[in-house]
Amino acid sequence: MVLITDAKVVALAGGVGGAKLVYGLAKLLPPDHFTIVGNVADDFELYGLHISPDLDTVMYTLAGVANPATGWGIKGDTRQMLEMLRAYGEDPWFGLGDRDLATHLLRTEWLRQGMTLSEVTTRLLRGLDVQSWLLPVTDDPLATMVETVEYGVLGFQEYFVRHRWQPTVRRLWFEGAEQARLSDAVRDALGTADVIVMCPSNPVLSIAPLLAVPGMRETLAARRGKCVAVSPFIGGKAVKGPAEKIMREMGLEISPRGLAGYYAGLLDGLVIDEADRDQPSADGVPVLVTNTLMQSSEEKVRLAGEILSWVGSGT
Ligand code: FO1
Numbered sequence: 001m002v003l004i005t006d007a008k009v010v011a012l013a014g015g016v017g018g019a020k021l022v023y024g025l026a027k028l029l030p031p032d033h034f035t036i037v038g039n040v041a042d043d044f045e046l047y048g049l050h051i052s053p054d055l056d057t058v059m060y061t062l063a064g065v066a067n068p069a070t071g072w073g074i075k076g077d078t079r080q081m082l083e084m085l086r087a088y089g090e091d092p093w094f095g096l097g098d099r100d101l102a103t104h105l106l107r108t109e110w111l112r113q114g115m116t117l118s119e120v121t122t123r124l125l126r127g128l129d130v131q132s133w134l135l136p137v138t139d140d141p142l143a144t145m146v147e148t149v150e151y152g153v154l155g156f157q158e159y160f161v162r163h164r165w166q167p168t169v170r171r172l173w174f175e176g177a178e179q180a181r182l183s184d185a186v187r188d189a190l191g192t193a194d195v196i197v198m199c200p201s202n203p204v205l206s207i208a209p210l211l212a213v214p215g216m217r218e219t220l221a222a223r224r225g226k227c228v229a230v231s232p233f234i235g236g237k238a239v240k241g242p243a244e245k246i247m248r249e250m251g252l253e254i255s256p257r258g259l260a261g262y263y264a265g266l267l268d269g270l271v272i273d274e275a276d277r278d279q280p281s282a283d284g285v286p287v288l289v290t291n292t293l294m295q296s297s298e299e300k301v302r303l304a305g306e307i308l309s310w311v312g313s314g315t
Pocket of ligand 1: 014042073093096097160161
């Protein structure tokens with residue numbers, strides 16, 4: 001089922017939730033009409049390796065090799081490297097699988113040779129036989145920093161993985177955002193897109209860093225196509241991860257109205273779940289109410305198809 005083959009679609013995506021919808025969209029759209037703009041603010045360095053968790057989650061999902069239990073990492077991967085680290089007395093708090101490690105080794109080596117993160121990402125995708133375009137929002141350093149009540153300032157993965165996103169968030173920011181340059185490829189893709197989909201990724205952790213890159217908001221505001229966001233909430237709760245907890249801690253409202261307010265000035269439409277039909281609605285923003293839970297491949301493709309037909313039919 002290919003719905004609007006002549007439309008150019010760009011998806012803004014973070015980690016696991018975003019990757020699910022991206023999978024559905026990629027099944028419906030030809031690769032030259034579909035571009036994914038990925039979050040790099042979760043990237044970090046560990047044992048000298050450059051790790052890009054959100055890019056890898058999208059890549060592994062599109063390649064059909066993602067671990068279905070977690071959404072990140074590779075299915076069937078082993079953890080012998082972590083065991084060896086433990087034998088040396090290390091605390092391997094970040095769960096790098098043995099096969100996954102190859103991705104980080106190559107990324108680090110290719111970056112060291114002078115390739116950009118965009119070039120590296122395309123090379124990795126093609127290596128896994130994925131023809132989609134996954135563009136890091138920037139090739140420059142960008143890092144989510146979290147100020148917590150309990151531990152002070154933490155790097156994002158320390159907050160998220162090491163402390164299992166339990167600390168209370170006082171403030172968060174994107175280090176390097178002022179200096180980061182929106183990649184030309186991202187600017188071009190957004191400038192020529194007929195449809196822009198903000199995936200059901202964590203608004204504060206996955207979409208906000210994309211919006212923080214100078215030029216991104218302006219490029220989105222000047223778009224020629226329609227921009228729709230898909231709510232990551234079902235029944236006022238996050239399907240996975242800390243979106244709800246962190247938004248509450250930051251005083252943000254968890255409702256279609258809250259989401260539309262968060263993305264104010266950027267949206268032509270909002271997709272919400274049936275369970276949120278009666279929540280305070282997004283004034284002036286057209287809403288598609290549907291089933292947004294994506295557990296199976298069929299559900300991912302169905303939701304992607306519904307969104308494309310909705311936008312194609314005039315929103
Ligand atoms: N998330 C975890 O909760 N625990 C892990 O040990 C972990 C390891 C990991 C390894 C590679 C990778 O690409 C992602 C990994 N993630 C892990 C997920 C990831 O850190 C977060 O889901 C994202 O950064 C948030 O979008």
